[in-house]
Amino acid sequence: MPLTDQRRHAIEVRDLTVAYHEKPVLWDIDLDVPAGVLMAIVGPNGAGKTTLIKAILGLIRTAAGEVSILGHKYKRQRNRVAYVPQRGSVDWDFPTSVLDVVTMGRYGRIGWVRRPSRTDKDLAVKALEKVGMDQFRKRQISELSGGQQQRVFLARALVQDADVYFMDEPFQGVDAVTERAIVEILRDLRRHNKTVVVVHHDLQTVEEYFDYVMLLNIRKIASGPVAEVFNSENLRITYGGRVAFLKPTASADITQSQKPG
Amino acid sequence: MDLLQQLITDYTLRNVALGSAVLGMVAGTLGSFALLRQQSLLGDAVSHAALPGVVIAYMLTGSKAPLVLILGAALAGWVATGLVMLTVANTRIKYDSALGIVLSVFFGFGLVLLTFLQKTPDANQAGLDTFLFGQAAALVHRDVITMSIVGGISIVLIIVFWKEFKMLSFDSDFGKSLGFNMRFADILLTALIVIAIVIGLQTVGVVLMSAMIIAPAAAARQWTNRLSGMIALSALFGAVAGVAGATISSVQSNLPTGPVVVLGAGVIVTVSILFAPARGVVWTWIRQWRNGKRLRMEAVMVDLFTLAAHHHRADYPHDEAVINMMTNITGRSLKTLEALEDRGLATRLGPSQWALTDAGVARVRSILETSGA
Numbered sequence: 001m002p003l004t005d006q007r008r009h010a011i012e013v014r015d016l017t018v019a020y021h022e023k024p025v026l027w028d029i030d031l032d033v034p035a036g037v038l039m040a041i042v043g044p045n046g047a048g049k050t051t052l053i054k055a056i057l058g059l060i061r062t063a064a065g066e067v068s069i070l071g072h073k074y075k076r077q078r079n080r081v082a083y084v085p086q087r088g089s090v091d092w093d094f095p096t097s098v099l100d101v102v103t104m105g106r107y108g109r110i111g112w113v114r115r116p117s118r119t120d121k122d123l124a125v126k127a128l129e130k131v132g133m134d135q136f137r138k139r140q141i142s143e144l145s146g147g148q149q150q151r152v153f154l155a156r157a158l159v160q161d162a163d164v165y166f167m168d169e170p171f172q173g174v175d176a177v178t179e180r181a182i183v184e185i186l187r188d189l190r191r192h193n194k195t196v197v198v199v200h201h202d203l204q205t206v207e208e209y210f211d212y213v214m215l216l217n218i219r220k221i222a223s224g225p226v227a228e229v230f231n232s233e234n235l236r237i238t239y240g241g242r243v244a245f246l247k248p249t250a251s252a253d254i255t256q257s258q259k260p261g
Numbered sequence: 262m263d264l265l266q267q268l269i270t271d272y273t274l275r276n277v278a279l280g281s282a283v284l285g286m287v288a289g290t291l292g293s294f295a296l297l298r299q300q301s302l303l304g305d306a307v308s309h310a311a312l313p314g315v316v317i318a319y320m321l322t323g324s325k326a327p328l329v330l331i332l333g334a335a336l337a338g339w340v341a342t343g344l345v346m347l348t349v350a351n352t353r354i355k356y357d358s359a360l361g362i363v364l365s366v367f368f369g370f371g372l373v374l375l376t377f378l379q380k381t382p383d384a385n386q387a388g389l390d391t392f393l394f395g396q397a398a399a400l401v402h403r404d405v406i407t408m409s410i411v412g413g414i415s416i417v418l419i420i421v422f423w424k425e426f427k428m429l430s431f432d433s434d435f436g437k438s439l440g441f442n443m444r445f446a447d448i449l450l451t452a453l454i455v456i457a458i459v460i461g462l463q464t465v466g467v468v469l470m471s472a473m474i475i476a477p478a479a480a481a482r483q484w485t486n487r488l489s490g491m492i493a494l495s496a497l498f499g500a501v502a503g504v505a506g507a508t509i510s511s512v513q514s515n516l517p518t519g520p521v522v523v524l525g526a527g528v529i530v531t532v533s534i535l536f537a538p539a540r541g542v543v544w545t546w547i548r549q550w551r552n553g554k555r556l557r558m559e560a561v562m563v564d565l566f567t568l569a570a571h572h573h574r575a576d577y578p579h580d581e582a583v584i585n586m587m588t589n590i591t592g593r594s595l596k597t598l599e600a601l602e603d604r605g606l607a608t609r610l611g612p613s614q615w616a617l618t619d620a621g622v623a624r625v626r627s628i629l630e631t632s633g634a
Contacts, residue, residue, distance in 0.1 A: 059434050079440070090432045096487070104431075
């Protein structure tokens with residue numbers, strides 16, 4: 001089975017269009033993501049990055065389009081997909097513990113009504129160990145820092161044991177240590193041939209962290225290997241020629257050309 | 262003691278107290294979810310909107326059986342909720358505005374129907390107006406049984422769908438991404454909240470019922486960080502407020518039940534907001550005051566240390582006035598110096614001469630080390 005997965009694209013999006021009050025927020029998106037890549041979605045505010053992820057996951061109504069994951073319709077593949085929403089999308093003052101939140105990642109396998117078992121809790125603890133948060137398992141979630149909250153969300157996705165991961169701004173407002181830890185986890189996922197799609201806002205780290213990129217601004221501007229499509233021309237189209245965004249990439253181009261090999 | 266005996270033996274009081282306890286428990290349980298989902302105002306809309314439902318149910322059936330009226334109220338509340346959601350989804354009107362419009366229009370319609378009915382010669386309609394402010398004294402055994410069964414079913418459903426409702430309240434999108442039908446969970450939970458509201462209408466009335474949804478839950482949140490704990494406490498608080506209010510109002514016959522029950526809940530909320538450990542306002546003040554005091558003491562000690570350092574003697578005494586000039590936290594440091602003396606960290610060497618003790622010097626060194634200065 002892994003062999004056929006590799007030949008197929010991990011994610012295939014066809015003609016995806018999302019409109020809000022008749023105004024298109026995503027226009028006719030076609031996207032193929034090969035298995036085993038770390039892909040960044042970049043684009044300016046309001047480009048539809050979050051909307052794209054939510055539309056792929058069926059969380060919002062789409063006007064048109066189809067999504068398949070590892071060769072089958074998304075609905076059949078749900079338990080092979082994990083989702084890390086934006087940290088700010090939930091109320092962190094909710095009365096619950098770290099372990100409880102991570103255990104939610106198992107709910108999909110547990111199904112309706114049945115309770116999480118010992119095994120589910122053990123898996124959640126293991127996921128917490130992976131993100132370096134196991135000593136926080138009994139903490140009330142409001143006592144966590146931003147970086148710790150993000151790690152908890154990441155652990156919840158890891159416990160889903162999926163093949164394709166969608167993460168919405170996992171680096172948003174986290175400390176440097178957490179950022180490094182998350183990058184390590186992403187690379188570990190890639191080593192296990194998992195596919196990870198990350199909404200990302202820091203253009204300067206795209207080349208360092210990711211090997212695949214999609215440039216988005218309502219329409220898809222480009223997608224492909226970072227080395228091929230992450231250039232100043234595409235960035236200019238995506239960001240509408242705002243110079244501030246071009247500077248770091250220009251310097252990135254130079255540093256890359258200076259790298260041996 | 263006499264009251265306690267009455268609670269057990271007096272038929273009316275027993276019904277009233279039991280009914281109010283059930284209402285408080287169910288409202289507390291479901292209210293916790295409403296509060297956590299930031300839907301507290303929904304209770305207000307549903308309860309006000311229930312009034313026309315009660316009146317229409319009576320007009321259609323000619324019956325004042327509690328189940329009939331509850332069904333009418335629930336249906337109206339449900340329609341109102343649906344209207345609010347439809348409005349928000351299809352227009353640019355915001356949630357709170359939609360809620361406000363639906364609430365007042367339904368309530369106004371209910372008042373029109375009620376007034377109209379009161380002008381008709383139909384004598385049987387008398388008593389429907391108790392739904393406005395509630396009348397626990399009118400609760401009979403049959404009502405309590407109905408409330409208990411409906412409320413009991415709601416609580417059982419909460420336990421059955423515990424995991425789903427928790428996920429719905431915390432991160433509904435995530436639940437949807439796992440393949441759960443969160444829309445169904447949402448509709449079910451909202452229906453249960455509507456039920457919790459309508460079974461309390463007869464006792465507390467449409468005007469004040471929303472308080473029973475919000476108050477016990479808000480109070481319970483202060484005391485615990487666990488969902489199960491919060492809901493159990495909220496149910497308890499609701500029950501206590503119900504029994505207390507019902508008992509007080511039936512002993513003192515000229516006090517209205519609904520408002521007294523709500524006042525009881527209000528007292529619980531106030532005490533919880535002020536005194537709950539960790540979240541309570543009073544404890545927060547005390548913590549801040551202690552922190553402030555500690556900081557002031559440390560600042561004065563560091564000042565003393567710095568001054569003494571000029572004399573190459575850590576215990577060189579200085580005048581209070583000098584320290585006053587140095588400290589930039591408050592103008593007067595005498596109190597702080599005295600507090601330091603109490604703790605053996607500073608010592609008074611003259612009428613206003615102060616110096617650090619050995620313990621004080623050691624403390625300053627450790628403060629300076631940990632602060633990296």
